[in-house]
Amino acid sequence: MRAVNRHFRHDVLIIGSGAAGLTLALSLPASLSIAVLAKGDLAQGGGSTWWAQGGVAAVLDDGDSIESHVDDTLRAGGGLCHKDAVRLTVSHSREAIDWLLAQGVPFTRDPSPDKEECAFEYHLTREGGHSHRRIIHAADATGAAIMQSLLEQVQKRPNIELLAQHVAIDLITSSKLGLPGRRCLGAYVLDGTRDHVDTFAARFTVLACGGASKVYLYTSNPDGASGDGIAMAFRAGCRVANLEFNQFHPTCLYHPKAKSFLLSEALRGEGALLKLPNGERFMPRFDPRAELAPRDIVARAIDHEMKRLGVDCVYLDISHLSADFIKTHFPTIYRRCLDFSIDITREPMPVVPAAHYTCGGVMVDDCGRTDLSGLYALGETSFTGLHGANRMASNSLLECFVYARRAAADIERCAAQSAESPALPSWDASQVTDSDEDIIISHNWDELRRFMWDYVGIVRTNKRLLRAHHRVQLLLAEIDEFYSNYKVSRDLIELRNLAQVAELMIRCAQNRKESRGLHYSLDYPGRLETAADSIIVPENACEQT
Template sequence: MTALSLCVKEPATLPPVAVTTDFLVIGSGIAGLTFALDVADQGEVVVVTKRSSEESNTRWAQGGIAAVISPEDTFAAHIEDTLVAGAGLCHDVVVDICVREGPDRILELMERGARFDRDKDGSIALAREGGHSARRVLHVADATGLEVERALLERCRAHPNIRIREHHMAIDLIVMSRFGGPDVCVGAYVLNTATRKDGEDDAKSHLVETYLARATVLASGGAGKVYLYTSNPDVATGDGIAMAYRAGAEIANMEFYQFHPTCLYHPQAKSFLITEALRGEGAILRLPDGAPFMANHDPRKELAPRDIVARAIDFEMKRTGSEFVLLDITHKPASFVVDHFPTIYAECLRFGIDITSQPIPVVPAAHYLCGGISTDLHGRTTIPGLWAVGECACTGLHGANRLASNSLLEGLVFGHRAAVKLTSNIGELRKSPPPEVPEWQIGDAVPSDEEVVVTHNWDELRRTMWNYVGIVRSNARLRRAARRIALLQDEIREYYWRHLVTRDLLELRNIATVAELIVGCASARHESRGLHHTIDYPQTSDRYAVDTVVKRGVPPHLRGR
């Protein structure tokens, strides 16, 4: 695979009118907001988010947050469960940090207003999900992320040192080496669509602003929209990963994309996740004829890790020719189902499915990226001044497959760790004044009258990824995907240079970069491990118990630790 190509407009030489801050946070999910709150007493924070501040993967997290808070649970058990799910690629020290620091971060989250469900005796209610050996998942019915996002946003909005800029999408990171300076990130160019009038498209209200910061933190979430079917909201287009790659940061383990086994299958339903907690509470996976099948694939049956369950469903769908399988919890009392899963009950009922008496038709869908921007134990990337936390980062916690409900935990732990590291050095950060950088240049770009190019390429790219780089892969499929993505990249690059940037164009550009990274990393791993399963190399090999890394100008390759 050749080095991935850049697609960056060169700025002009005019002095900018820049927004300056101590900390620039790109993204408004659990990791970014936790970081913002933890540094806000020490400096000014600007949070930019490309749509409303509530719209993030965090908001749509149903299951909960895994943490050892029960006296019947142990750190050792949570660590072991995480390592087993990660299929030999977890970084042991990171797993240990997240598991042991998790309870304190949960306590802070509760002090910030998050209200988790409690049992009748007043203790925190704990659920069990696939891959866990104990009940350790804190939750708020089946809408945990919504409550977490609410609590954090309320605190951020009330803090005088935090400014949230909604409808602001980062275009590219500002790295001084582009202008003859050191290789350090000092902020980002940001497309402001907040001033857009009703009915006016992005191009007609084109305004690119310069944001300069002493530390830039990518907390932009995942990239599920790179696949045709996903549980992710529309904002999940891999923006932070693509920007970091273009800036020269190291990216790792992009081949490991987790497909959630159970999303609602209905022609009018869009990306609705059916939480793993249903299986944790006894729901059974069945073929359309009612026959259970998970015992044929794993002794843990419905409580096997997500990669195993997703592959089992994919296998049975292909074997039987069915377009879905069934998730059945009708053997539980109706009151139990409604009380524990009110969101899922209401949403399914909206589509004519009463889950208390009818099984739910489900299919796998792209859910969570285990790879991302390489970071150290404090969220630092390989570019000075640039940090990454949350799903866009590759910390080593998840390895080749994420254990259920470890994602929000990681966001809490690493959002906090990055904040502690940065604020411990706040005096040193403030020694130098913000640099002068050129403003964004429009050049000869004009508003587009061919938006069909964006929508067509968007659809083709996602279908290509779904068909060739999905749950089960092969060398031939990866080669086909690489050829098609390369052609799409050429078209996107040409379009990008000719027209004013819009949010849709930037998202297309970013998912194309993410797609190429996924294909490249998958092509370099000649084994099946965790979320990467290929029919050409069906076995797991000790030789490949290492990370796959890629950097601009350097093809994907394996690297030991």
């Protein structure tokens, strides 16, 4: 018996169940009906927030200041940060942490709170680019601690419905239905538990789907980081910006069985050193801040040394510190490395750079509103202007909380004047058939990630980018034909989105005729005097709201 297309109606549809999505849901009034869609199983931590180790950057200690945090962020961002977005975010950092504490997040307390360096009652660590200790954390599993606390709070709210195994396919807009105005009305969603597409109508739709680091062969991100929100928003007519700035985390564990395991920057913040295979330190040759230089500098230095020496990895060594300190501050990393027979209290960890964070995204205002009325974008999906050409460590989670709370206030304000969404048509699957050629999906997925790694990686050239652009155009055409003729699956949806975002990344990179932050070109090694965003306007661009 063929499954029936179901229709759902909510006040707010949140696509994504990470830090930004859950914060928004909890910050909205209980009078609004809310649906939160998760691509995977919530209990398995499929989103990127679950894997965040380091913590949240915030001005919490008396020795720190908003000005210092702002200056550090601007410096790390390579002259491309939007100063108003930076100041807005940082000035609300203490408020965001107080809110998280009220949700029950078990941040690590400082064992010696009276010391002058850190008078705040919670332990603060330091990461690359920061001039002060300002990273509040829960040991080395901050993301998991935050997610567990937020999920517990969400489950207490009867107006919030959490739906696992739900993958958004495309946004439904008034223009697509031939209706007046430029408004998002909801989304078509694949229910993985039924293998069928349902229609979700909502007065407000929020994209909190994470980034697109899965576009690269080597990444610290989980499999779901396929740029869904960015691709859906662009197809719906929203502008995107600065997608050439893809942050490569300098230190992912290099081991054949260690899939996507990140070694937190907090290791270097507490004194871990980067070394060559012969034990020699190399970061002081690249930057006076050495291991605490911003991530783009550290990642390029590692990439340079690996290519210069022809080695597969370099090493991160914290074994000179006491074993008790290491086990107390980095219990997750210690146990995980032991799984691979690496005792970090006695020996260095083999590391390589891996794609970690998408600094660009869907253009939004200071409340998370996109170009399309009724559509918001938050977290890694969005482009607020905070990160500039290089995200400073632990600013990303802060951005999630600050902008999610601002978007909630804006939605609450607009809800009183917002009309109900009109009746929406069902998903039309009458012209498609089941595919017996799924090998095409896996082949295209692999090809895309390999040429993005080779041609649009840490170091770029015009020739490499041109080759990548030719390849992605061919893939997009092939994927579009497949999408038009066969029944959708999660793999096909993610491949379609990932290819779209890859094409946007390549175009942004081709448009930037300089080297700045995370974008380094051998053809344009210098930096232009004037910093400008790389903005791509879709052909069906929405009127700015």
